[in-house]
Every structure is written in C-alpha cells, then in structure tokens.
Amino acid sequence: MSKQGAKGLREVLRLPPGEGVDLASYDTRATPCAPNGKDAALADSARMGKRLGRLQERLWAAGTAGDRRRVLLVLQGMDTSGKGGTVKHVVGQFNPSGCRIKAFEAPTEEEREHDFLYRVRRALPEPGEIGIFDRSHYEDVLIARVRHLAVPAEIGSRYGRINDFERSLAEDGVTLVKCFLHISYDEQGRRLLRRLDRPGKRWKFNPGDIDERALWPAYQEAYEAALEHCAAPHAPWYLIPADRKWYRNWAVSRLLLEHLKALDPRYPKGDFDVAECRERLLKRT
C-alpha cells in the first residue's frame, strides 16, 4: 500500500462535487493507492474479501434487528468497461444471500409507462443488504441523452430528480457507492475484438456495440454532465481507472471496505433471556 493509501481511497477517487469533469484528463491505466503491482493487489483483494464478508454479515445481522442501513453499489461505464466482471469478482466475495443484484436493460414497454425511477425503486436493497446496480437510473441521462430518447427539457429535469431521489435514499439509510469505470477508447477496441475472436466470449458481443462505439465522444460528454450534476456529499461519484482489471477489482473492493468499516455495523444483542433459553434447551437435550 502506498502512502496515499493512508488517506483512504474514497478521498483519492472521489470526484469533487460541484466541479466540472474532464474525463480525458484522467489516466485510464492509473493505479492510485494500489499495492505494489498486480500480484500484490490480487493477494490484497483476497484478504479484503474475507473482511468484506465479515462486515456484510454484521450489516445483515443488524438489519434483522431493525437497523435500516444498507449499501447500494452503482456501476456505470461504457460497454466492456467491466461492470459484469466487477459483479463477478468483487460482489462474488460476499454471501450471495445478502446481495440484491439488478442489471438494468432497455426498459420494457410496461416500465416505459412509468416515471424513469419507477423500476429503480423496485430494485433497491432492503435494510441489511448490499444492493448492486449493473447500469442504473443514470442510463436515463446517458443513452437517453445521446440517442435522443427524451426531449432535452426532460433530460435536463432528470438530473435534479436523481439528486432528490438519492438524497431520500441517503436519508433512509442507504450508503451510495457510485462507481464510474473509466476505460479508454483503445482499450474498448481491444476488448471488443477479443470478444469477437474468442469463441468463449463471442456470446457477449453484439453488433450494435460497434454503433454505440461510434458515439464515444457524445457518451463521454453525457457522462461528464451526469458526473457533474449528480454528485453530492451523500452520493459522490468515484472515478475508477479501469483499463487494468486487477486494479478495478481492487479499487471497488477497497471502496466497499472503507464504506462498510465506516458504517461499523454491530451484531444485535438479542432481546431474549439467554440464561433461560439455555436452561430450556438443556432440559430437552
């Protein structure tokens, strides 16, 4: 762990709320605060996995006793940026029974009849759970903006509605960990080619991905607007350099660990008479 680590990765990767964001100025191959090299990071990630599991159990246990707190990890990023890989490698370290994972696809006809936050509200984690959004309500100001799926005034109003929504979540005990997985245009090209060339990866490829890629500059601009407009102290954005998968996994694990440690969930004491239960139990054994 470098000296920067002492500061907490949260402070290092957090985009300053209220400031303009220039994505091109962030190096997608950077590895801030990482242990020294890939092997050390993988070893550290494995160690963190155990701690994450223990903290998750405490969060869950507290939830059974009325603690309303929970975590919501929001993963956003261009195609191939590694949202699915993060779920597999980072979320895979938790007990799956305490995780509520939702991958948002294009909205269904039924969903389109409602406000854009309708389907998001239905996928929120319950108290004690770790929620994971693979894509999210941000698509409604990303692809919706780039592909003109709504008029500009509607898009414009959504930033504020997202902020109101996220504030209400925070007030209800949700710790938001919003991660933008930042890859370069070149890295996306390499990853798409790999999907085409490897038979075991080809099922992930969609010819439409090439059309989306042609809109790269518009997407970067839409991301910059979203990251600028929708960052608050209770719901900041973290920019994760994501060209290196080992760093991406390490960094998201580390962010979750820092947040869970700060929550410091406790096992409930139990509201029953332990001695009396012990006696009743031993009588029957």
Place this chain on the structure above:
Amino acid sequence: MSKQGAKGLREVLRLPPGEGVDLASYDTRATPCAPNGKDAALADSARMGKRLGRLQERLWAAGTAGDRRRVLLVLQGMDTSGKGGTVKHVVGQFNPSGCRIKAFEAPTEEEREHDFLYRVRRALPEPGEIGIFDRSHYEDVLIARVRHLAVPAEIGSRYGRINDFERSLAEDGVTLVKCFLHISYDEQGRRLLRRLDRPGKRWKFNPGDIDERALWPAYQEAYEAALEHCAAPHAPWYLIPADRKWYRNWAVSRLLLEHLKALDPRYPKGDFDVAECRERLLKRT
C-alpha cells in the same frame, strides 16, 4: 474419491422414488463418496468451485440465445441443518449475477390470499439462471402439517399439486435438485447452544426454535411423508448427511456439478457475421 464415486453421487444419495423413507435409518454423520477426510474434501470443493463457475457461465450464455434450461436447487432441513451455510459456501462459488436466491419465510397476508404455489412461481429462475430456494413450497406440507395450518384434506391434496407443479417445471427446462439436509437431534442441540453462547451467532437464535425442536418427531414424520410422496425421476430428493458441514458443502457442490455436466450447456455461436464485424471494428480503431 472412493470407488463409489465412479457411480455418481446422484445415484448414491437419491432416495428411491416410490419407496417408504425411514429417516432414522440414515446416518447423519456419514460421508458417502467423499474424498479421504475433511482437508481433501475442502480442496476438492475449491476445485469444483472453478468448474461450477465455468459451467454456470455456459448455462447463462446459452440462455441468452434461447436455451430455456436452468437449475433449481431446493434446500430443506430442520432448523440449523445448514441451509444458509450451503448458500454461503456452495452458491457463493457461482457468479452471483446468474443466481436467483429466495429465502421463504412465513407467508405474508397477501401471499396467504393465494394458492400456496403462487409465491413460489414468482421466485423461479429464468432460463440460464441457477435458482436457489432456502425453504420452499415443501414448508406447506411440513410446518403446515405439524402446526395444523391447514386441514388434513388440504395438506393431502398438496402432495399431488406439488408433483404436478414440479413436472411442469421439468418440462419447461428446469433441472430440480432437491436436497434434504439431514442432521441428528443431538447435533441440532449442539448448534442451538452454540448460537446462544457465541455473541457473533446469537442474532441467528430465536427462542421459538426451542418450541419447534420439541416437535422433532412430528417434523421427521412430515419429512418422511414429503420425501415419499414427492419424489419422481425428474424431481428426486437427495438425502445429504449434514452433521459434518464440510461434507454437506462438498456433496451439494458435487450434485450440482454432476447435474450441470449432464446438461452440458454450450456457448452460442452468435448469429452475426464475425468477419464483417471485425472489419467494421478495425476501421474505427
């Protein structure tokens, strides 16, 4: 792996359909087909985890191309038999994004207004997924029978309705893996005591567990009836000796592995022109 292993754990642990079941005749500490001892079993479980993950990815990939097949692991057993532990250790080996886990608690008022299978139908895995039921529709012939939550004629009719339901699932591509985690009365006593005595486990304890424990014989009888009436070639029950947690985890992993290998899911080839996509992609890189 002992010689029995060659036969397949499925054959060894499957309760013969249509025959009476005497639970007391099954040793809860047995370890049929297991590798030689706990350490070897843990090592084998870790190896299986990787294979399970690869097969799950193929199942999921096939699902994206129209293959309707999926797996449904049903976990039943007395309190403390290790349903939650199995989810943590066995299901935790899969990519969580392809798992659909449902823990069934006492039905809500809304659920009670419907047929007992209503809430079960809503929790089924989608094609390509691994579904996991921690408790299931079997509670409606277990606690419902022991606690007289329905009249005998109603309970009696449920066995047949469960069989019809499971046949329709099998016909729709669902591979059912129903596991009864078999522990002894003494082992349950030890585990309940441990929950009381360890502060980190006390949150799992419920004084009502002691009352349920007093009904042990009635529950064993209800299980015997369910295992007898609801076993079919397409939906057999596996009896997992579960006093040893390492064996329980190894055996359920092994059963899932055998079923997934038999399904032999394949990556879809993709219905697009790879060469043309490659060319379009390289033009833009």
